[in-house]
Every structure is written in structure tokens, then in C-alpha cells.
Amino acid sequence: MAQQEEVFKKLISHCKEYGFVFPSSEIYDGLSAVYDYGQMGVELKNNIKKYWWDSMVLLHENIVGIDSAIFMHPTIWKASGHVDAFNDPLIDNRDSKKRYRADVLIEDLLAKMDEKIEKEVEKAAKRFGDSFDEKLFRETNPRVQEHVAKREELHNRFVKAMNDNNLEELRQIILDYEIVCPLSGTRNWTEVRQFNLMFSTEMGSTADGSMKVYLRPETAQGIFVNYLNVQKTGRMRIPFGIAQIGKAFRNEIVARQFIFRMREFEQMEMQFFVRPGEELKWFAKWKETRLKWHKALGLGDNKYRFHDHDKLAHYANAATDIEFEMPFGFKEVEGIHSRTNFDLSSHEKYSGKKLQYFDPELNESYVPYVIETSIGVDRMFLSVMAASYCEEELEGGDTRVVLRLPAALAPVKLAVLPLVRKDGLAEKAREIVDALRFDFKCQYDEKDSIGKRYRRQDAIGTPFCVTVDHDTLVDNCVTIRFRDTMEQKRVPIDELAHIIGEQVSIKSLLQKIAND
Ligand code: GAP
Secondary structure (H helix, E strand, O other), X not given: OHHHHHHHHHHHHHHXXXXXXXXXXXXXXXXXXXXXXXXXXXXXHHHHHHHHHHHHHOOOOOEEEOOOOOXXXXXXXXXXXXXXXOEEEEEEEOOOOOEEEHHHHHHHHHHHHHHHHHHHHHHHHHHHHHHOOHHHHHHHOHHHHHXXXXXXXXXXXXXXXXXXXXXXHHHHHHHHOOOOOOOOXXXXXXXXXXXXXXXXXXXXXXXXXXXXXXXXXXXXXXHHOOHHHHXXXXXXXXXXXXXXXXXXEOOOOOOOOHHHOOOEEEEEEEEEEEOOOOHHHHHHHHHHHHHHHHHOOOOOHHHEEEEEOOOXXXXXXXXXXXXXXXXXXEEEEEEEXXXXXXXXXXXXXXXXXXXXXXXXXXXXXXXXXXEEEEEEHHHHHHHHHHHHEEEEEOHHHXXXXXXOOOOOOOOXXXXXXXXXXXXXXXXXXHHHHHHHOOOOOEEEOOOOOHHHHHHHHHHHOOOEEEEEOOOHHHHOEEEEEEOOOOOEEEEEHHHHHHHHHXXXXXXXXXXXXXXX
């Protein structure tokens, strides 16, 4: 675990050093849990968004996109339940004066208990070698059984307290399990209080009578309130979906783990409108489709798992997270929710407008049910970076840091490197960039030794480098170097567009997941 933390720290420095992510307002000492994307980061982020967007609107004839405003009528947030229920339970430690989320303190303890169980299993696996029967061991070993029983007891108490919104019980759990403040090490806790996560501001001048408006905490409501506009103008028939990518804002109290939990972040959300009664079938379908989308990136199938929710949000009748193995454990990257007809019915009630859909096949009107897929761009970015970051020892004792990014997501696809600046090699290299820059993001680099230039490209995840040497001027061929294997091959310049194009296009990813 300590080693993983070390790698995570290195990843954060790497993100800064190579222009992926900078702390916001850095020259003013930063702004907590707010980050800026640099010249490399923005390219990677845009590629992630394009992969998601195209997978929704190109691969599904019945999904279209919108781009709704961040500001919306404040009653929308009353109707959605965010004004009354979008809260975190907070607790303060009186000695350190630090504020924590009570649920996160308990979840951290549960994670520690899980670790203990896994350690027992790992130890036994080492002891018994090939003859180890993990299932049998988990079911019969008294120490594991004891840990599992304790964990279950805590888990059940926690879930009940959360479902009942019982803040006193949450505090009691923290006291009973002797959870200490990680900073002061004491158990001098305050009461647990609810804290609303929405940011608000004023719209209009005070002279006119200004209105309190919120920065949206999710993009989904912009889709709900436009659903009939899209359905009617696009002549959409149920089932159909509306996709949106945009910023969301939450006044997160426990903001940590770099871009994992931010106060300003970006979501990619899709609401899929279905017939009442068919929602669980579509929920299952979207779980499968979304996992396939993740796995097509080739970051490792074992890095994903579903986590079904114990505590359902006020709007859901089924919910799961797709979790990814981050350097700090399996964490939610995407949520898939069966939101029933809660949102649309509530907007009908609060707006006084009918939001029903007339189903020509059934010859009846109803408020559609909704399956939502909701993924954070920044968390996706972090999972891609974490899985790609690699420190390698090379033959001869040399080392390199390489980002093994999926080629279709890499910020730069091709670096063109003249072996030397003179003898017309620089001009030839420029010619290649000029020809290929319409197809993909290329970089030209002539500074330092060729080895140093390769390392720079490895560090930003460029899948291909081509070197222009004196023979190039004669045979019109270049040496192409593949990032992951470092293999080098001599190829005609004319073939570069084809060789690289096949590997780096989003199309290659989309083809893997098509036919759903
Ligand atoms: N419309 C449903 C919704 O917003 P959510 O589980 O609260 O559901 C969806 O958020 C996704 O948004 C999460 O899976 C996560 O990837 C991302 N997300 C949520 N809060 C975030 C934060 N503070 N920082 C970064 N990403 C966040």
C-alpha cells in the first residue's frame, strides 16, 4: 500500500511536470480541490470525451446530444431533491479542528477491515502454495470468519444509519469503533450535521430583486427539463437517450486524492428514456454496454468491478458503480442508476407542465422511466493515467518513465525527430509533419540527443516516433519506433499515415464495442 501511495505521488508530479494537470491558481498558493488541465491534459481529456460522445451518439441511432446551460431555474433543484437532500453528514474533530465526512470515516474503517481479510488470505496462499483452496479457506478459517463477521456487523449498522438518515447513530458508530482523527489521533468528536453540497450565487442586480441560483451539481437535470423539446423536435420514439458533457460543481468537504474528488469537475451523462416496467431490463443492458466501453481501452479487465449500492439515492430503484482500481484502491468512476420516473414526475409537479410521452405502439401516454449512465471525465482521466504510468528498468541499467496510454487517447500521436539539424534532415522532418498534421496531433523535436527525445515522448505517452536520417533523403524511408516495445522498423514515409492511423483512431475503439 505504501508503495502504491509512493507511485501515486510520483504520478501527481508527473502530471504537473509534463503539462497534464496543474493546481488551480498556483501562484496564489492554489485553490483546494480545483485543478487546471495543461497542454497535454486537455488533449487527453478531449480524446476521452470524444470516445464517450461518439460511443453514444454515433453507435446508437436513438441517442442524441445536447448542451444545456449551467445556470437553471432554482426550482429545478427543489424538484430534483438537491435543495433538501443533497447533503453530506459532517463531523468535526475538536482538537485538530478538521472536518470529516462521517460516512467516509466509517467507509475507511470498512476498507481497513477488508485489507485485514485479504492479508490473511495472501499469507495462507503463500504458505500452502499450489495446494491452496482459497474458497475453502475463506469459508472455514476461524480468523477470517471472525474478521468477516465483525465487518458485516459494522456494515449492516452503517447501511441502516445511512438509510434512516440517523446522524446520531453515525456518530455512535464512530465512537463505538473508536475511530480517531487521522491528524490529532483523538476521539474528541462533535455532533454529526448535514451540509448541502450545492454552490449558490445571485442572478440579476439587487435593485431588480436578485434571484438565488445554483451552480449545477449534475448535468442530468438539464437533460430532464429538455426531454420533451428533444423528443418532439427530434421525433424520438421510446426507448431513446439524450447525452450531455459538461461541468458540474459540488462544495466537497473531504476533497482529496488529486482530481478524484474536485469542487469543479466534468460529467458525461446519458439519460435513457424507457417504458415503465422495462427499466430493469435496460439497467442490465447499460451495465453491460458501459463495462464494455471501459474494457475496450485495454487497461486490464481485472481493474474493474461493479459495486451495487446498499443505500439507494432518493430517486433510484437500482444502482451500481463501475469501480476502477486506482492507486488508492477500487473507487467509483461511473454510476449507473435506474432513476424511475422520479425526476420527470417531480418536474411535472413543480412546473405544472405535462411531461408525458404518447406511446403510439401502446396508444397511451405515460411519464417515461429513466436509466442514467454518469461518468466523471476527471476520474476517467485519473484512471487512464494511473493505469498507464510505468517506471521501467531497461537493459544496461537505464530506466525510463513511460505512459502506456491507449493510442487513441494519447495527446500526441506522432513525434518526428531529425537525427541532426543540418544536411536537410530538419527540412525533411518538417515536410513529414506538414503532411501528417491534418490527420493527427504531431510534434516536431530537434533538441538534444535522440535518446533524450525518445524519453520525452515516452513520458507524455506518444505511441510513435519517427527518426529522419541521412538515408531518408535517398530512400524516402524513416525509422519508426513503437513506444511500448521500443521496437524499431524501417518504413516508407508514404505508409506512415496508414500504419499510425489504424492504431490511433477513436474508430478502432468504437469498432471493438459496436453491435450492441
Ligand atoms: N447524475 C448522477 C450523478 O451525478 P454521482 O454518482 O453523484 O451521480 C456521477 O456522480 C459521477 O460523477 C461519479 O461517478 C464520478 O465519476 C463523478 N463525480 C462525482 N463527484 C465528483 C467530484 N467531486 N469530483 C470528480 N468527479 C466527481
